[in-house]
Amino acid sequence: MTARIGVVTFPGSLDDRDTQRAIRVAGAEPVALWHKDKDLKQVDAVVLCGGFSYGDYLRAGAIARFSPVMDTVIEQAKAGLPVLGICNGFQILTEAHLLPGGMLGNDHLHFICRDQKLRVENADTSWTSDYTAGQEIHIPLKNMDGRYVADRRTLDELEAEGRVAFRYLDVNPNGSLNDIAGITNAAGNVVGLMPHPEHAVESLIGTGRTDGLPFFTSILKKLVNA
Amino acid sequence: MARVVVDVMLKPEILDPQGQAVQRALPRLGFEGISDVRQGKRFELEVDGPVDDAALARIHDLAESFLANTVIEDFTVKVESEDVVAGAAK
Numbered sequence: 522m523t524a525r526i527g528v529v530t531f532p533g534s535l536d537d538r539d540t541q542r543a544i545r546v547a548g549a550e551p552v553a554l555w556h557k558d559k560d561l562k563q564v565d566a567v568v569l570c571g572g573f574s575y576g577d578y579l580r581a582g583a584i585a586r587f588s589p590v591m592d593t594v595i596e597q598a599k600a601g602l603p604v605l606g607i608c609n610g611f612q613i614l615t616e617a618h619l620l621p622g623g624m625l626g627n628d629h630l631h632f633i634c635r636d637q638k639l640r641v642e643n644a645d646t647s648w649t650s651d652y653t654a655g656q657e658i659h660i661p662l663k664n665m666d667g668r669y670v671a672d673r674r675t676l677d678e679l680e681a682e683g684r685v686a687f688r689y690l691d692v693n694p695n696g697s698l699n700d701i702a703g704i705t706n707a708a709g710n711v712v713g714l715m716p717h718p719e720h721a722v723e724s725l726i727g728t729g730r731t732d733g734l735p736f737f738t739s740i741l742k743k744l745v746n747a
Numbered sequence: 748m749a750r751v752v753v754d755v756m757l758k759p760e761i762l763d764p765q766g767q768a769v770q771r772a773l774p775r776l777g778f779e780g781i782s783d784v785r786q787g788k789r790f791e792l793e794v795d796g797p798v799d800d801a802a803l804a805r806i807h808d809l810a811e812s813f814l815a816n817t818v819i820e821d822f823t824v825k826v827e828s829e830d831v832v833a834g835a836a837k
Contacts, residue, residue, distance in 0.1 A: 580816055587813070616816060623819035625757075628764050670761055670819055696762065 524744035526737075527554040527564035529594070531585050535572035536607065536719060543719040544568070547737030549744075556588040565744045566603035566647070567594055569610025571663075571717055581624055581666040582612030591617060603647040603710045603740055608664055611703070611713030619711050620704055621679070622671030627664070628696025636728050637662035637716050638690040639702050643683050646709040647743050651735035657690060658732035662702075662716040667695035669704075669715075679704055687714050749798045750827040751806050755815045756787035790814055798826050 526544045528551055530537045541551035552564050556574075561567065575584035585591065591613070598604045598619050606614040614620045627633060636659050641652040652658070671679070676699055679685050687703035695715070703714025718733025757763050763785045770784035790810075794802060807824055815822040 579814070583813070583816065615818070618818075621818070623816055625761070625819065626764065628762060630764050630768060668762075672760075696764075 524549045524565045524741050525552050525563070526550070526740065527552045527561055527567045529554045529556060529567065529569055529590055531556040531572070531574035531588065533573040533576055534570055534609070536570040536717065537572075539717075540568050540570040540607070540719045543722040543733065543737050546722050547734060547741050549737065549741045554590055556585070556590050559589045559593045561590070561593050561597065566605070566740050567598075568719075569594075569604065569606040569613050570719070571608030571610065574609055574613065577609075577666070580612075580616065582609060582614075582616040585609075585613045586616040595619060598711050601708065601710055603743070604712075605648050605736065605740070606711075606713035607717055607719065608667075608715055611715055612666060614711060614713040620706060620713050621675045622669055622704070624666050624715075625668045625670055626666050627668055627694070632663075632665045633667065633694050634663040635661070635694065637694060637702075639687045639716060640690050641686070642688055643686045643705055643709075645683075646686060646705045646712050646739075648712040648736050648739050649686060649705075650743060651739040659728060659730055660716045660718050660721040660733045661727060662694055664695070664715055667697065667715045669695075669697035669701045671698065682707065686712055687716070749794050751792045751794055751798060751803070751824060752827055753790040753792065753806070753810045753814050753822055753824050754787060755790070755810075755820050755822045756785060758819060758821055761819055788814075 526549050528537050528540045544551040595617050612624045615623050639658050641656045644652045644654040684705050686705045689700045689702045693700050705712045718736040720727050721730050721733035766785040773781050810822045
């Protein structure tokens with residue numbers, strides 16, 4: 522028996538196929554979900570993938586957040602369903618207020634695409650348990666609106682509760698406050714980050730590293746052992 | 748018909764690199780004496796029927812939940828008089 526992990530496709534999603542592939546490489550079963558369907562097909566977890574959902578009109582993730590599928594994702598995430606938001610998916614999670622803070626344009630105003638060094642700060646979430654806290658990894662980063670912002674009180678709370686899951690190392694690529702690359706909710710089932718673990722799961726492609734694979738093996742182990 | 752305008756601005760404490768880029772371009776264009784520029788969004792809503800308190804309350808909810816993300820942005824709602832709307836259309 523394996524776990525079934527849903528990947529939502531919105532109009533403008535780009536990385537749904539890569540995300541499905543990463544889930545398969547990890548040994549789980551990917552399930553395609555459609556933005557117009559409220560039905561999550563009884564999946565055990567959901568990934569909101571990268572891209573430019575609804576053209577990123579209004580704000581990145583702002584329109585996707587009100588799509589039919591998100592009604593169910595929001596409701597079930599609050600009840601404990603594991604949800605991972607990558608890039609545009611992270612933006613959708615902040616717009617849906619499943620994660621605190623917000624995402625704005627990179628401070629240098631350019632699109633960025635680079636191999637990014639990160640430190641795993643929290644290895645206790647549903648999506649990071651196959652890492653060790655303090656581990657340094659390289660995974661691709663590619664975005665326009667990657668600047669994480671939150672008010673001081675929220676930042677202090679995230680830091681005090683260990684909810685900064687990933688931090689940029691060597692260079693802050695977009696002006697994110699506290700070098701934040703990814704965060705988790707208090708329960709650890711909802712995680713969002715800007716860099717793309719699904720593009721770093723096979724040694725033959727991309728950077729040649731497989732530093733992103735533990736996202737998908739973490740959730741698989743959690744679900745299968747549950 | 749009346750027009751209701753919703754203005755959305757980044758909260759003052761949040762860095763606005765677009766506004767800064769505009770501000771830095773001003774001296775090159777011969778505009779002096781402008782020390783800061785912040786860029787926002789303006790939504791013009793054409794409302795069917797009267798803009799009464801109930802309609803304004805609904806627009807306020809719309810602005811708060813959708814047009815603005817109040818985690819990072821502030822917004823204002825104001826009614827433009829029908830005369831102004833007519834004048835602007837010419």
